[in-house]
Amino acid sequence: MAMQFLASFVGGCLIGLAATVLLIGNGRVAGISGILGGLVARDGARLWINGSFVVGLLLGPPVYRLASGAWPAASVTASLPLLIIGGLLVGFGTRLGSGCTSGHGVVGLARLSPRSIAAVITFMVAAVATVFLMRVAGLS
Amino acid sequence: MMARILIGLIAGLIFGVGLALSGMLDPARVRGFLDVTGAWDPSLAFVLAGAVIVSALGQAWARGRATPFFDKQFDWPATRPVTGRLIAGSALFGIGWGLVGLCPGPAIAGLSLGLAPIAIFAAAMIVGMVLFTLLPVRAR
Numbered sequence: 713m714a715m716q717f718l719a720s721f722v723g724g725c726l727i728g729l730a731a732t733v734l735l736i737g738n739g740r741v742a743g744i745s746g747i748l749g750g751l752v753a754r755d756g757a758r759l760w761i762n763g764s765f766v767v768g769l770l771l772g773p774p775v776y777r778l779a780s781g782a783w784p785a786a787s788v789t790a791s792l793p794l795l796i797i798g799g800l801l802v803g804f805g806t807r808l809g810s811g812c813t814s815g816h817g818v819v820g821l822a823r824l825s826p827r828s829i830a831a832v833i834t835f836m837v838a839a840v841a842t843v844f845l846m847r848v849a850g851l852s
Numbered sequence: 853m854m855a856r857i858l859i860g861l862i863a864g865l866i867f868g869v870g871l872a873l874s875g876m877l878d879p880a881r882v883r884g885f886l887d888v889t890g891a892w893d894p895s896l897a898f899v900l901a902g903a904v905i906v907s908a909l910g911q912a913w914a915r916g917r918a919t920p921f922f923d924k925q926f927d928w929p930a931t932r933p934v935t936g937r938l939i940a941g942s943a944l945f946g947i948g949w950g951l952v953g954l955c956p957g958p959a960i961a962g963l964s965l966g967l968a969p970i971a972i973f974a975a976a977m978i979v980g981m982v983l984f985t986l987l988p989v990r991a992r
Contacts, residue, residue, distance in 0.1 A: 713895075717898050719873055719874065719875065720874045720875050720895045720896055720898040720899045720902070721901065721902040722873060722902065723869075723870045723872070723874025723875065723876070723902070724870065724874055724898060724899035724900060724901060724902025724903040724904075724906075725870070725902040725906045726866050726869055726870030726874075727866075727867055727870040727871065727899070727902070727907075728902060728903040728907040728908075728910065729910070730863045730864070730865075730867035730870060731863075731867075731906075731907045731910060732910025732911075732913070732914075733862055733863040733866060734859065734860065734863035735910055735914050736910060736914050736920055737855070737859035737863070737921050737922050737923075738856050738863075738922055738923050739914075739924075739925055739926040739927050740927050741927065741929055742863060742867065744867075744955075744957040744960065745956045745981075748960070748978070749981055749984075752978060752981040752985060753985050760853065760856075760857050760860075761856050761857060761860040762860070763860075764857045764858070764860035764864065765860040765861070765863055766864060766960060767861060767864060768860065768861040768863060768864020768865035768866075768868060769864040769865070769867055769957065769960050769961045770868065770960065770963060770964050771864070771865050771868060772864070772866075772867065772868015772869045772870075772871060772964070773868060773877065773964040773965055774964055775868070775869055776868075776869050776873060779869075780873075783965060784871075784877045784965070785875075785877075785881075786877050786878045786879065786962055786965050786967060786970065787879065787880040788879045788880075788953070788967065788969035788970060788973075789879070789880060790951060790969065792972065795952060795969055795972045795973045795976065796972065796976045797948070797951065797976075798947075798948040798949075798954070798973060799948065799952070799954075799959070799973040799974065799975065799976025799979070799980060800948070800977070800980040801944045801945065801947050801948030801951070801980065802945055802948035802949060802952075802954070802956065802959070802973075802977050803956075803976065803977035803979060803980020803981040803982075803983075804941075804944060804980035804981070805943070805944030805945030805946075805947075805948060805980070806941065806945045806955075806956055806981075807941065807980075808937055808940060808989065809937070809938050809939075809940070809942035809943075810937075811929075812945060812956045813949075813955040813956075814955075814956070814957055815929070817900060817903070818903040818904060818907050819907055819911075821900075821904050822904045822905075822911055823908075823911060823928075823931065825931035826932050826934055827929075827930065828931070830934040830939065830942075831938055831939075831941075831942040832942075834939050834943050834946060835942040835943065835945050835946030835949065836946065837946065838942070838943045838944075838945070838946025838949075839946040839947070839949045840888055840950070841950070842946065842947050842949075842950025842951055843883055843886040843887045843890075843950045844888075844889055844890075846950070846951070847887065852883070
């Protein structure tokens, strides 16, 4: 258990380091939904910087595999309809809300941005309520 | 331009390795973290703690500089106002996050694990982002 807490903390520090590299190097906030949104909207000026970040992100798990000898655990229990509804809500919601766990959470909270604090409280409450209601309804 | 692309790649890679190490790639653990009234797994709170601490240090470094290393200016998002659009989008995102246990970063990095449910979720997420571009919404 203590090892899991440590791995989570060190992993979090790496995420903060990644945000720092992007900020100090390119002047950009490391918001994944914003970066993906830029690609989806065919933002030509940022195509290569956004694209290279996504390629790096995809290389993360294989590099972790090389370093640790095992793939990171991932077990998905959601049914096909829930995967589709959840994906649509996350994609649409993060664009409407101008950010996700990274942009509002990692970067925005560190700035004490009122918009990000409001966004994080909202999506945390919504996510906790959703998990609670699914358990009560016997969906998970 | 090459330097900015390389910075994007490095930042994405560090971000992806951090996600893999932290446990954020595992939807079952994320949903366990969100299940505060059930079998709560608090370990992922340490991801946010580590990420915000390092991100805040990085931002302090950035504020001491007039420009980022490889671009003309820092692209800081607005910190105010808190709008209905921000709250509505964040609530939709939180519901989707709770339903499946994936947010945008893990949905993309997790594609490297070759699991069909993550690919289906990521595809729906991109569709959600495309749908957003078709809507005439106000800025912010």
